Amino acid sequence: MKKIMVQVFAFLLLWNYSVYAESLSSVAKLIAQNKYEEAIQILEPLAQAENGDAQNRLGEIYHFGSKSLRDYTKAKNLYVKAVKNNNGEAANHLARMYINGEGVTKDPLKAKEWYNKGNTRV
Numbered sequence: 381m382k383k384i385m386v387q388v389f390a391f392l393l394l395w396n397y398s399v400y401a402e403s404l405s406s407v408a409k410l411i412a413q414n415k416y417e418e419a420i421q422i423l424e425p426l427a428q429a430e431n432g433d434a435q436n437r438l439g440e441i442y443h444f445g446s447k448s449l450r451d452y453t454k455a456k457n458l459y460v461k462a463v464k465n466n467n468g469e470a471a472n473h474l475a476r477m478y479i480n481g482e483g484v485t486k487d488p489l490k491a492k493e494w495y496n497k498g499n500t501r502v
Contacts, residue, residue, distance in 0.1 A: 407437055416445045427458065432465030439470060443482070452483020463497060471498030 403422050410419040420441060426434030439458035442451045456477060462470035475494035478487045 404433060404437070411437075411441065411445075414446065416441050416449055427461070430461075430465055432462040432467035432470070435459070435462035435465060436467045436470040436473070439473060443473060443477070452477065456483055463494075468498040468500070471495070474498075 403426065407419045407422050410416070410422070420438065423434045423438040423441075427438050435458045439455045439462060442449060442458065443455035456474065459470040459474045459477075463474065471494045475491040475498065476482070477484050478491035478494060480486070484490075
């Protein structure tokens with residue numbers, strides 16, 4: 381019985397990962413095509429489920445995407461969540477925001493803190 385349970389768990393884990401990987405792959409294509417709204421529809425449920433990669437990608441859309449979607453506050457909040465979920469790239473984005481004053485007050489010390497956090501998570 382334990383062996384069957386382990387096999388079922390392993391199958392579900394692998395299936396879930398493949399669905400997740402496929403979702404992020406399709407998101408990358410949508411972003412490359414500037415189809416941000418469609419990418420957001422895929423990313424939001426993953427981000428709400430505490431997926432650090434999805435939180436980072438969603439933050440990138442609000443940080444770097446089209447001007448009509450640009451929202452530095454949303455980007456910052458998503459990056460902070462992503463860092464808490466071990467996404468080092470999000471910490472580097474936060475550092476950039478503090479270096480350039482993108483939606484935050486320029487603060488080289490906070491930027492350095494975020495860069496350091498990013499380097500420990502990559």
